[in-house]
Amino acid sequence: MRAPKFIIVGNVDDGKSTLLGRLMHDTGCLFADQMPDFIEGENGAIDFSHVSDGLRSERAEGITYDLAYKYIQLQSENGQKQSLVVIDSPGHFEFTAKMVAGAVQADFAVIVLDLTRGFREQTQRQLRLLHVFGIQKFIVCLNKIDQVAGCGGAVAPVIYQNLIDEVTGFMAGLGANPPQFVVASALRGWNVAEATDQLPWYKGPSLREIIVRAARAASDITRSGQSRNVQPGGDPIILIQGEAGPQAMSKNWPEGARLFYTQVLKGQIRVGDTVSNLMAGGDAQNILDCKILKIFCGFEERNQVGEGQAASIVFETSEKSAPILFKRGDVLSTVANQRRASTKNLVGSLFWHLSEPLAIGETLVLSRAAKEVTATVVNIAVLGKDRGASPDRREIGRSAPDRREIGRNEIGQVTLRLSEPTFFAFSPNLPELALAQVRRLNSADAAGVFTAHEFQPVVLWLTGLSASGKTTIAEGVARRLKASNIEAHLLDGDAIRALRPQIGFSRTDRVQHSKYVAERAAELEREGGVVIVSLITPFAESRDYARNTCENFCEIYLNTDLAVCEGRDPKGLYKKARSGEIRDFTGINSPYEVPQHPDVTIDTAKSSVDEAVDQVFGLIKTLGIATSFDREL
Amino acid sequence: MNTAFANLEAESIYILRESAAGFRRPVILFSGGKDSVVLARLAEKAFYPAQMPFEFLMVDTGHNFSEALSFVERRMSGIGRPFYVRTVSDAMARRGVTLDPIASRNQLQSHALNDAITELNIDALISGARRDEDKARAKERIFSRRQNPSFSPAANVGLALSSAKGARVAAGWQPENQEPELWPILNSKLQAGEHMRVFALSNWTELDIWNYIRDEKLEVPSIYFSHERDCFKVGDVWMAPVADQGSAIKSTHRVSGVRVRTVGDMACTALFESAARNVDDVIAELKTSEISERGLRMDDKTSRFSMEERKREGYF
Numbered sequence: 001m002r003a004p005k006f007i008i009v010g011n012v013d014d015g016k017s018t019l020l021g022r023l024m025h026d027t028g029c030l031f032a033d034q035m036p037d038f039i040e041g042e043n044g045a046i047d048f049s050h051v052s053d054g055l056r057s058e059r060a061e062g063i064t065y066d067l068a069y070k071y072i073q074l075q076s077e078n079g080q081k082q083s084l085v086v087i088d089s090p091g092h093f094e095f096t097a098k099m100v101a102g103a104v105q106a107d108f109a110v111i112v113l114d115l116t117r118g119f120r121e122q123t124q125r126q127l128r129l130l131h132v133f134g135i136q137k138f139i140v141c142l143n144k145i146d147q148v149a150g151c152g153g154a155v156a157p158v159i160y161q162n163l164i165d166e167v168t169g170f171m172a173g174l175g176a177n178p179p180q181f182v183v184a185s186a187l188r189g190w191n192v193a194e195a196t197d198q199l200p201w202y203k204g205p206s207l208r209e210i211i212v213r214a215a216r217a218a219s220d221i222t223r224s225g226q227s228r229n230v231q232p233g234g235d236p237i238i239l240i241q242g243e244a245g246p247q248a249m250s251k252n253w254p255e256g257a258r259l260f261y262t263q264v265l266k267g268q269i270r271v272g273d274t275v276s277n278l279m280a281g282g283d284a285q286n287i288l289d290c291k292i293l294k295i296f297c298g299f300e301e302r303n304q305v306g307e308g309q310a311a312s313i314v315f316e317t318s319e320k321s322a323p324i325l326f327k328r329g330d331v332l333s334t335v336a337n338q339r340r341a342s343t344k345n346l347v348g349s350l351f352w353h354l355s356e357p358l359a360i361g362e363t364l365v366l367s368r369a370a371k372e373v374t375a376t377v378v379n380i381a382v383l384g385k386d387r388g389a390s391p392d393r394r395e396i397g398r399s400a401p402d403r404r405e406i407g408r409n410e411i412g413q414v415t416l417r418l419s420e421p422t423f424f425a426f427s428p429n430l431p432e433l434a435l436a437q438v439r440r441l442n443s444a445d446a447a448g449v450f451t452a453h454e455f456q457p458v459v460l461w462l463t464g465l466s467a468s469g470k471t472t473i474a475e476g477v478a479r480r481l482k483a484s485n486i487e488a489h490l491l492d493g494d495a496i497r498a499l500r501p502q503i504g505f506s507r508t509d510r511v512q513h514s515k516y517v518a519e520r521a522a523e524l525e526r527e528g529g530v531v532i533v534s535l536i537t538p539f540a541e542s543r544d545y546a547r548n549t550c551e552n553f554c555e556i557y558l559n560t561d562l563a564v565c566e567g568r569d570p571k572g573l574y575k576k577a578r579s580g581e582i583r584d585f586t587g588i589n590s591p592y593e594v595p596q597h598p599d600v601t602i603d604t605a606k607s608s609v610d611e612a613v614d615q616v617f618g619l620i621k622t623l624g625i626a627t628s629f630d631r632e633l
Numbered sequence: 634m635n636t637a638f639a640n641l642e643a644e645s646i647y648i649l650r651e652s653a654a655g656f657r658r659p660v661i662l663f664s665g666g667k668d669s670v671v672l673a674r675l676a677e678k679a680f681y682p683a684q685m686p687f688e689f690l691m692v693d694t695g696h697n698f699s700e701a702l703s704f705v706e707r708r709m710s711g712i713g714r715p716f717y718v719r720t721v722s723d724a725m726a727r728r729g730v731t732l733d734p735i736a737s738r739n740q741l742q743s744h745a746l747n748d749a750i751t752e753l754n755i756d757a758l759i760s761g762a763r764r765d766e767d768k769a770r771a772k773e774r775i776f777s778r779r780q781n782p783s784f785s786p787a788a789n790v791g792l793a794l795s796s797a798k799g800a801r802v803a804a805g806w807q808p809e810n811q812e813p814e815l816w817p818i819l820n821s822k823l824q825a826g827e828h829m830r831v832f833a834l835s836n837w838t839e840l841d842i843w844n845y846i847r848d849e850k851l852e853v854p855s856i857y858f859s860h861e862r863d864c865f866k867v868g869d870v871w872m873a874p875v876a877d878q879g880s881a882i883k884s885t886h887r888v889s890g891v892r893v894r895t896v897g898d899m900a901c902t903a904l905f906e907s908a909a910r911n912v913d914d915v916i917a918e919l920k921t922s923e924i925s926e927r928g929l930r931m932d933d934k935t936s937r938f939s940m941e942e943r944k945r946e947g948y949f
Contacts, residue, residue: 002640002836033928037768037937054768055808056938065809066772071765071838085836101813241650248683259683261650263643298642298678308639310646312681328654353813369817370651437815444778444822446812 003071003083004218006211007102009130010091010112011122015143017064019112019186019207020088021048026193027208029072048186052088064090067102076212084215093122096129096409097353100449103130104431107218108137110211115142115159115183119166125409127167131176132349132411133451134431137217138179139210140167145199146185156183157201182207236267237425238275238332239432241370244312257293257316258324262332264311265432270304271295275315275332277325278423279342290315290324329371331423331433342421345457345551346375347528350414350438352406352448358414359405363441366416366450368424369432374441375416379527380404382412406448414450415457415528424452455486457525459550460616463537463595464558465587466573467565469604469612470534473558476613477532489524491517493535505584511542518546525550538592554619557598562587564605638817641837642845645672646679647817648775648833649759653679653686655821656757656829662949663689663716665705666896667842667853668761668834673712674851675833676759687759688715692745694738695722696875696899704854719749735875737900739932743947747782750828757821759831760949765838767927769941774814777830778823779806782947806944830949839926840919847912857915859890859907870903870929894929903929 010016021038024030025048030038040047050059058065070086087102103109109130113123130138142163148156164181171178182191183202190196195206205213244259269275273292294314295302305311315324326332352358362377382403406412425433438448460477462470471492478488496517497503503513514537521531531550537543547553565587566574577585584590600619602612638644652659661676663669676685689709693702709716721738724745725731732738749755764771814820823829834842846853863885864871871891891904905924909915927933933940940948 002638002644031925031928032923034925052768052771054771055941057809066811068768068771069764069836070771071836083838097813101815105816241647242654244680244683250682261680263638263647296681299681306639308643310638310643310650310679312683367818367820370654432817435815435818437818437820439820439822444820444824446815446820449813449815 002219003085004107004215005085005087005105006108006110006214007087007089007099007106007130007135008110008112009089009099009102009126010143011114011120011126012063012092014091014112014114014117014123015186016091016112017049017051017053017088019048019141019143019184019192020070020086021046021051022186022189022192023208024051024070024072026189027072027074029070029074052086063092064088065095066090067098074208074212074215076216077209082212082215084211091122091126093125093409096125097351097446097449099126100129100133100351100353103133103135104435104449106135108139108214109135110139110141110207111179112141112143112186113163113167114144115163116144116147119163119170124170127171127176128174129351129411131171131174132351133449134429136177137214138171138177139207139214140179140181141207142181142183143186145183146188146190152198152200156199160202180210182210235333236269236273237265237430237433238269238313239263239265239370240326240328240330240332242328243326253293253314254316256323257314258326259312259314260326262311262313263432264305264307264309265430266307268304268306269295269313269334271302273334275334278331278333279327279329279421290317290326329369342423343456343552344418344421345378345526345528346416346418346422346424346452347456348414348416348424348450348452349411350406350448350450351409351411352438353409354440354445354447355408357405357407358412358448364416364447365439365441366418366422366436367439368422368434368436371422373422374419377414378417379415380406380412381414382406382410413453413528415526416450417526424456426452426454426456455481455530456552457528457530458552458554458620459521459525459531459533459546460554460556460620461521461537461543461546461550462532462534462556462558463543463598464560465562465565465592466536466585467568467570468558468560469602469609470536470558472609473556473602473604473612473616474532474534476609477616480613480617481530486530488530488532489521491521491524491531491533491535493517493533496520505582505590507539507584507590510536510584511539514539514542515545518542518549521546522549522551525552536586536592538586538590540593540595543595554600555595555598556616556619557595557601558604559594559601560604641834641841642675642678644836645675645833648819648831648835649676649679649685649687651819651821652757652759652829652831652833655819658753658755659687659757659759659831660690660717660753660755661687661759662761663691663705663709664896665691665701665708665854666761667846667857668763668837670708670851670853671837671842671845672759672761672833673708674849677712684713688717688753690717690719690749690753690755690758692742692749693718693720694742694898695720695732696738698854698856698873698893698896698899698902700856701854701896704852708852717749717753719745719752721745724748735900737898737932739898739901740943740946740948742898743943743949746949747947750782755828756823757829757831758949759833761834762832762949763834763837763839763842764832765926767933767940769808769938769944772808772811773832773835774811775816775832775835776814776819776821777806777811777832778827779830781826781828808941840916843912843916843919847916853912854896856893856896859892859910859914861887861889862891862904864888864891864904867903867931870905872903872931873899875899894924894926897930897932901931903931905929 038046038050052068068088072084073081089099089102145151184191190198191206193208241261248259271292274289276289293316295305296312360377364375366373366375434452436450438450481488503509524531576582577588586592602615721741865885892907909918
């Protein structure tokens with residue numbers, strides 16, 4: 001079992017290293033033979049900051065330069081020892097990238113704040129980044145209470161409460177979980193390992209107790225698989241790490257069988273399961289489903305393997321002649337119909353740490369676990385900090401960005417165009433597939449960190465007769481997306497026609513009109529948008545054009561009966577068409593070519609608006625395009 | 634945000650496979666110590682039923698415990714992969730330096746290692762060093778880029794022999810300039826003239842290693858367990874005389890129950906009195922120990938920053 005990890009962060013001089021040293025000292029995590037190393041000066045006093053600041057330069061400057069990993073055990077209330085990994089992070093602006101690298105590994109975060117100096121910009125930057133890079137549990141330790149005059153008296157609790165309100169408000173603005181607070185003095189050891197009687201007004205637990213509880217919660221959840229919000233028995237996700245050469249094949253295996261090295265990132269797989277490659281990117285000819293013939297975990301052959309295990313798997317193909325085309329970095333699942341889960345248009349948050357800013361049009365190399373892909377930066381939006389908003393997913397399409405380039409140690413929202421369809425998980429709980437390290441083309445140096453957003457660009461195209469319910473359902477879908485903080489683009493056929501009065505209803509005009517809408521939709525999709533189109537689109541050629549123009553295209557067919565539509569006739573158009581007042585009216589005197597392979601079919605005569613919207617979201621989920629794998633919409 | 638790896642074994646196997654995929658000639662450093670024993674086992678498991686793509690390298694200081702050497706021979710003869718031994722004495726001979734028969738050669742290992750990197754054209758060295766061993770190790774990445782060594786001339790080696798600070802071998806560690814590592818993404822990109830150091834057991838603790846040795850029933854050199862040995866006292870610990878010291882040591886005693894905590898150069902690895910006769914005893918002893926793992930390593934006692942200094946000078 002892995003020990004839970006937490007990152008400890010603090011602005012320079014807020015006392016982070018001293019707090020960590022104090023915690024380790026007072027909880028018996030230090031060895032007797034190491035103690036002389038921590039003693040500084042002639043009077044033989046322990047300098048607690050030496051415990052984690054192990055480099056010569058760090059001790060000379062009194063600054064943490066780099067991440068350090070400490071492996072400790074803390075006592076819980078019932079006397080048991082809880083193993084923990086501490087990721088001690090630099091707090092200086094200069095080393096922000098190292099903090100991000102620490103944050104992505106951590107189960108929770110401890111933020112140290114000098115309460116005599118208040119809630120400053122660097123701490124705000126740290127909290128924002130911790131939130132964007134997946135920290136969900138925050139423990140804020142308000143340090144140096146011993147320096148507040150009369151800290152046992154009446155003033156200190158007021159300072160303490162004001163700071164709590166300030167930090168809590170800031171976190172709410174980010175959309176982050178509210179932090180837990182503790183007041184302490186690292187120097188004097190108050191409320192670090194044990195609760196102090198020096199602060200009678202503080203009734204809460206010590207920092208140690210809070211950390212142990214958070215660790216328990218993290219490891220309990222990891223055990224049941226819920227920390228990653230993964231539902232037990234859900235669709236498996238398997239990452240291919242490599243392939244064994246042909247000489248590794250046993251003669252007893254069928255012809256064409258191949259051995260691959262994999263990690264089961266989620267769910268469970270069994271011998272006999274059929275898997276498909278989620279990286280195939282919608283090209284039907286690339287899809288070759290394979291069957292699992294054998295599973296090895298270490299030296300053991302097994303019938304099944306579960307989440308978090310490294311497995312070597314022998315696959316066999318259904319067609320002997322066709323070779324298995326899995327490559328390193330491919331992602332497999334047993335779910336059918338997920339072939340469009342990979343995408344070329346990708347939206348996410350990007351933290352940049354080079355001094356030369358990132359601009360639109362640049363080419364980057366994205367490395368996620370076991371996979372490298374090049375990407376062009378199509379769009380950048382950096383939001384001003386005065387808005388107090390984090391440029392995370394909730395800001396998509398909402399406000400005009402302040403700047404179109406990302407400077408050093410800044411975070412922005414980017415839209416990327418990948419060189420090949422690549423599978424990203426859009427989930428902070430599958431970092432193997434949600435995170436990527438970014439480099440500039442032709443450079444070996446890391447330049448930034450990318451995390452994919454939960455919702456990815458997609459075009460939802462509603463086709464059907466007039467009054468079949470397209471606009472109503474489109475608005476319903478948009479409303480539901482908005483509840484998840486996604487601002488969708490609504491392209492309504494009638495509304496666009498109003499802007500283009502020269503377009504008529506002849507076949508030529510209709511084809512030209514839907515072509516125009518398809519191109520606008522594709523443009524918005526490329527910029528990272530979720531686009532909902534409601535347009536009759538009566539001709540197959542128009543729908544084919546839209547499918548080919550857009551990257552992630554979903555055809556939603558409303559097959560509501562003509563009689564039902566005519567009965568509704570909200571604008572009296574059917575009446576006019578029947579009377580001959582309108583010519584070329586779809587369904588009456590102009591044909592509607594029924595879609596042959598829609599992604600979903602909805603009969604609005606039989607389902608309510610809510611049910612219809614459910615169906616659309618079900619589709620989004622199955623396709624894996626516009627949602628995480630692990631969150632119910 | 635946390636990775637899916639349910640346990641340390643899966644995490645290390647992931648790292649080993651990424652090393653196999655990312656490098657042209659990845660080589661495992663095998664000393665016969667407990668960490669390299671675990672590392673070799675994980676490498677076998679990571680590619681089973683196929684064979685691992687790694688080769689093995691041992692740097693022989695000439696001051697090894699004979700029990701450790703015979704164990705290394707035994708283990709490596711069954712692994713089915715190329716195994717290279719490169720010696721400090723050869724590396725020093727190439728530099729025209731005569732070795733002090735008694736002094737610790739721990740620091741000089743760097744020269745033999747660097748020569749091997751050049752000779753074998755190694756682009757990744759995989760080690761079982763762990764972050765919980767030492768405060769400088771605590772700062773390590775899993776993949777850590779380093780300049781390839783250039784042959785260090787005799788004059789510099791002379792310095793290294795005479796000064797605790799030592800000569801700067803080109804392959805130095807520069808902790809301030811390490812790039813952020815975004816676990817679980819391991820960046821195997823090297824620039825010309827660089828190799829990678831890979832720490833596949835980074836997140837294992839000493840106790841994790843022993844628990845794994847117990848669970849997997851792995852053999853380790855017998856010097857990890859209580860045994861009888863002729864030793865001499867230095868301060869409050871025991872040292873074993875190196876073979877060619879011979880009668881130079883006047884007062885060795887037959888000590889009935891000593892063992893080592895780490896396997897290293899005899900001239901810098903102290904023994905301590907212990908009754909731990911098997912893996913279970915070792916684990917029980919470890920849980921109550923007041924002494925850190927490297928508390929008995931004389932090479933760590935030269936200064937407060939001895940590990941950091943050695944690594945800056947090209948030590949692994």
